[in-house]
Amino acid sequence: MGETSVNFAKASTTALQDPQLRANFRRAMDGLMSKRAVQFADSKEWNAVRALGASVRLRALSKLPELLEKLEANCTRNGIQVHWASTTDEANAIVLSIMQRVNAKLVVKGKSMVSEEMHLNAFLEQHGIESLESDLGEYIVQLDEAMPSHIIMPAIHMNTKQIAHLFKQKIKEAEYTEDVAQLTDLARRVLRKKFATADVGISGVNMAVAETGTLCLVENEGNGRMSTTVPPVHIAVMGLEKVVEKLEDVPPVISLLTRSATAQPITTYVNMISSPRKEGEKDGPREIHLVILDNGRSSIYADEELRNTLRCIRCGACMNHCPVYTKVGGHAYEAPYPGPIGSILVPQMEGLAKRGELPHACTMCNACVEICPVKIPIVEIMGRLRAEAVHPGDSVKGAGSRASKAEAMVWKGWSMTYASPLAYRFATGLLAKLGNAAPTSLPLLKEWTNVRAKPRFASRTLHDLAREKGIPDV
Amino acid sequence: MSTDGTTVPFSGVPFSGVSFSGSRPDSVYYFGTCLVDLFYPEAGMAGIDLLKAQGLRVVFPQGQSCCGQPAYNSGYREEALKVARAQLDYFPGDWPIVVPSGSCAGMMKKHWPDLFKGEPDEARAKQVASRVWELTQFLVQVLNVKFEDQGPPVKITWHASCHAQREMGVVEEPKALLRQLANVELVELQRERECCGFGGTFSVRHPEISAAMVGDKVADIENTGAKAVVSGDCGCLMNISGALEGGKKPVRGVHIAQFLKERTHG
Ligand code: SF4
Numbered sequence: 037m038g039e040t041s042v043n044f045a046k047a048s049t050t051a052l053q054d055p056q057l058r059a060n061f062r063r064a065m066d067g068l069m070s071k072r073a074v075q076f077a078d079s080k081e082w083n084a085v086r087a088l089g090a091s092v093r094l095r096a097l098s099k100l101p102e103l104l105e106k107l108e109a110n111c112t113r114n115g116i117q118v119h120w121a122s123t124t125d126e127a128n129a130i131v132l133s134i135m136q137r138v139n140a141k142l143v144v145k146g147k148s149m150v151s152e153e154m155h156l157n158a159f160l161e162q163h164g165i166e167s168l169e170s171d172l173g174e175y176i177v178q179l180d181e182a183m184p185s186h187i188i189m190p191a192i193h194m195n196t197k198q199i200a201h202l203f204k205q206k207i208k209e210a211e212y213t214e215d216v217a218q219l220t221d222l223a224r225r226v227l228r229k230k231f232a233t234a235d236v237g238i239s240g241v242n243m244a245v246a247e248t249g250t251l252c253l254v255e256n257e258g259n260g261r262m263s264t265t266v267p268p269v270h271i272a273v274m275g276l277e278k279v280v281e282k283l284e285d286v287p288p289v290i291s292l293l294t295r296s297a298t299a300q301p302i303t304t305y306v307n308m309i310s311s312p313r314k315e316g317e318k319d320g321p322r323e324i325h326l327v328i329l330d331n332g333r334s335s336i337y338a339d340e341e342l343r344n345t346l347r348c349i350r351c352g353a354c355m356n357h358c359p360v361y362t363k364v365g366g367h368a369y370e371a372p373y374p375g376p377i378g379s380i381l382v383p384q385m386e387g388l389a390k391r392g393e394l395p396h397a398c399t400m401c402n403a404c405v406e407i408c409p410v411k412i413p414i415v416e417i418m419g420r421l422r423a424e425a426v427h428p429g430d431s432v433k434g435a436g437s438r439a440s441k442a443e444a445m446v447w448k449g450w451s452m453t454y455a456s457p458l459a460y461r462f463a464t465g466l467l468a469k470l471g472n473a474a475p476t477s478l479p480l481l482k483e484w485t486n487v488r489a490k491p492r493f494a495s496r497t498l499h500d501l502a503r504e505k506g507i508p509d510v
Numbered sequence: 511m512s513t514d515g516t517t518v519p520f521s522g523v524p525f526s527g528v529s530f531s532g533s534r535p536d537s538v539y540y541f542g543t544c545l546v547d548l549f550y551p552e553a554g555m556a557g558i559d560l561l562k563a564q565g566l567r568v569v570f571p572q573g574q575s576c577c578g579q580p581a582y583n584s585g586y587r588e589e590a591l592k593v594a595r596a597q598l599d600y601f602p603g604d605w606p607i608v609v610p611s612g613s614c615a616g617m618m619k620k621h622w623p624d625l626f627k628g629e630p631d632e633a634r635a636k637q638v639a640s641r642v643w644e645l646t647q648f649l650v651q652v653l654n655v656k657f658e659d660q661g662p663p664v665k666i667t668w669h670a671s672c673h674a675q676r677e678m679g680v681v682e683e684p685k686a687l688l689r690q691l692a693n694v695e696l697v698e699l700q701r702e703r704e705c706c707g708f709g710g711t712f713s714v715r716h717p718e719i720s721a722a723m724v725g726d727k728v729a730d731i732e733n734t735g736a737k738a739v740v741s742g743d744c745g746c747l748m749n750i751s752g753a754l755e756g757g758k759k760p761v762r763g764v765h766i767a768q769f770l771k772e773r774t775h776g
Pocket of ligand 1: 296347348349350351352353354355376377404407408409410411412414
C-alpha cells in the first residue's frame with residue numbers, strides 16, 4: 037500500500053500553459069526581487085543583520101522544548117489560554133470546541149499560513165460556521181474559491197483585471213472597476229461590516245516571545261489588529277517553531293522579515309499581544325487562546341540537519357527568487373507552502389511517498405540560499421530529502437518509498453564505470469564513437485530534445501586530446 | 511554539514527573567493543570534468559593552453575573522471591562517494607587543481623568535505639578540496655593575467671553559472687577577463703544571475719519547466735543583440751546552446767576558455 041503521490045509534474049505543466057499566469061508571476065517576482073535588493077543594498081549591514089537573525093532562530097531552536105514550556109507558563113500567567121495540538125485534526129477540533137462554547141456563527145480571520153495547513157475555513161464551514169478572510173489577498177483568494185499562491189501575497193497570481201472581474205461577479209454591490217483604490221475600498225466596506233459582528237477573530241503568529249508570553253503579529257492592512265481586538269474571542273494559531281527566547285530577539289527578526297518579504301523597513305502595523313482585556317479596560321477580546329501545532333514539526337526537529345527547516349520566518353523571499361516558482365507559480369505545488377521552503381517542508385510534514393517529487397522541483401541554483409534571511413541551507417536539505425526518498429530509513433516520513441531497483445542499478449553501474457579509469461576510458465571511447473547515433477526517441481534524450489538540439493559527443497575526449505598533445509599526466 | 515548555507519558572495523564585493531596564500535605555483539593540476547571530456551574537449555584543451563601560456567606546467571592525470579555531482583544531486587551519495595574517492599589518488603602533489611567549471615569545482619570544494627564526513631579518507635578529501643580553483647578565478651586571482659585581444663570587434667553576453675557564483679563565489683572574475691578584450695563589447699543580461707534551467711537531471715525530470723526557464727534565458731540573450739553567449743560551465747552551455755540551436759537562433763554558445771583562447775592566440 038502507499039499514499040498516492042501528488043503529481044507536481046502535471047500541475048506544473050498545466051501552469052506553464054497559461055501565458056497570463058506566467059506573465060503575472062514574472063512581473064510580480066521581478067518587482068519584488070529588485071525592491072528587496074534596495075533594502076539590502078549595503079552588503080555589510082545585510083551580513084550582520086542576517087547573522088543576527090540566524091543566531092536568534094538557532095538559539096531558539098536549540099532550546100525549543102524549554103522555550104515552549106516557558107511560553108506556555110508566561111502566556112497562562114498573562115491570561116492567554118494555551119492549547120497543544122499534535123495534528124491538524126486536533127487543532128481544528130480545539131478551535132471548534134472554543135467556537136461552540138461561545139456559540140460562534142461568524143469568524144473573521146487575519147492571515148495565517150498555519151490555518152491554511154489546517155484547512156480551517158473548509159472545516160469550519162462543514163460545521164456551519166462562516167469564516168471570512170480579512171487580509172485583502174486572502175479575501176480575493178477566498179472569493180475565488182482558490183488557494184493562496186504565495187505565503188505573503190496570496191493573490192499574486194492574479195492581475196488587477198482578473199480581480200476586477202471576480203469582484204463584479206462575486207460581490208453584490210460591486211460595479212466593475214479596474215481602479216485599485218476603488219477595489220480596495222469595496223473590499224474594505226464588505227469586511228468592515230463583518231468585523232463588527234464577528235463572534236471570534238482568528239490570527240496567525242509571526243513570533244511568540246517565551247520570556248514575556250507575548251504574541252507578535254506583523255501586517256499592513258490593520259485587519260490583523262481588527263481581527264484580534266474587535267471580536268470578543270481571539271484564537272491565535274502557530275506552528276511550534278515560532279517561539280523566540282526574549283523580547284530583544286523580536287526587532288532583528290521583524291526587520292529581516294519585513295524587508296525580505298515586502299521590502300518594507302517595517303510594516304504598517306506591529307501587534308504585540310500580551311493579554312485579554314483587563315478589568316477596567318475599554319477594548320480588546322475577553323478571551324485569548326493560543327493553539328500550538330506540531331503537525332510533524334517535532335520529528336523534523338529530531339534530526340539535526342533537517343531541524344534547520346524550522347528556522348524559517350515565512351518571509352517568502354525564497355519564492356520570489358526561485359526560478360522554478362517564478363515559472364510555475366504557487367498553485368502547482370498544491371500545498372500551503374510553495375516554492376523552495378515548501379519543497380523541503382511539505383515533504384517532511386506529509387511524507388516522501390506523497391510529496392517526494394517536490395525536492396526535485398529545484399535546479400539547485402542556490403538563489404534561495406543566497407537571500408534567505410535566516411540562512412537556511414535549503415538546497416542541502418533538498419539533496420538530503422532526495423537521498424532519503426530512495427533509501428529506506430527512519431529519519432523522514434516515507435523514507436525509501438521512492439526507491440527504484442532500476443534507478444539504483446543505473447547509478448551503481450555509473451559509479452562502477454566512473455570509479456575505474458579503464459572502464460571509464462572504454463565507456464567514453466564508445467560514446468565518442470557511437471553516442472551520436474542514439475535516436476532522439478530514447479528516454480531522456482526525448483525530453484532533452486523537446487526544445488533543444490541534440491547534444492553532440494566529440495569524436496575524441498579531452499583525455500584523448502591531452503594524451504595526443506603530450507600533456508603530462510603526473 | 512555547514513549550518514550556514516552556501517558561501518554567499520555579493521556582487522559589489524569584487525572578488526569574493528578565497529585568496530591565494532603563497533607564491534605563484536610553477537605547476538597545476540587540471541581537472542577536466544566529465545561533461546567537458548565528452549562534449550567540450552576543445553574548451554577543456556583551451557583552458558590547458560591558457561594556463562600553459564602563463565608559463566605553468568599543466569598536469570592532466572589520465573585517471574580522472576568525474577567529481578560525483580550527478581549521483582550526489584540525485585540522492586545516490588554512496589555512488590557519488592565511490593567516484594569522488596577514485597579521484598583522490600590522482601592529485602597527490604600540493605599544486606592547485608584548476609577546473610574549467612564552477613559547478614564541478616563547487617562540488618569538490620564545498621560538497622566533498624560533507625560527502626567524506628566520517629570516512630577514513632576525510633582528511634585527504636578535504637586537503638584535495640582545499641586546492642580546487644575555478645579556472646577564471648585562478649586566472650584572475652592567482653595569475654593576474656593580462657590578455658591582449660587579437661580578434662575582430664564583436665558583441666557578446668555573459669551567462670553566469672549558479673554554482674560558480676553561489677558556491678565558488680566567482681562573480682566578477684570572468685567578466686573582468688572579458689573586459690580586458692579591447693574589441694569585445696560585453697552586454698550584460700537583464701537577469702544575469704538567474705538559472706538557465708539545466709540543473710542536471712532536472713532538465714529531463716521536469717523538461718517543461720526546464721524548457722520554460724531556458725526559454726526566458728534565450729529571450730534575455732536575444733535582447734542584448736549579442737552574437738555569442740559566453741559561459742564558464744558546460745552544463746549551462748549545453749542547455750543554452752542546445753536551445754539556441756533548437757530554436758534556430760543565430761547566437762553561438764561558447765565556453766569562456768575557448769573564447770579567451772580564440773581571442774588571444776589568433
Ligand atoms: S526559507 Fe528563508 S527565504 Fe524562504 S520563507 Fe523561510 S525564511 Fe524566508
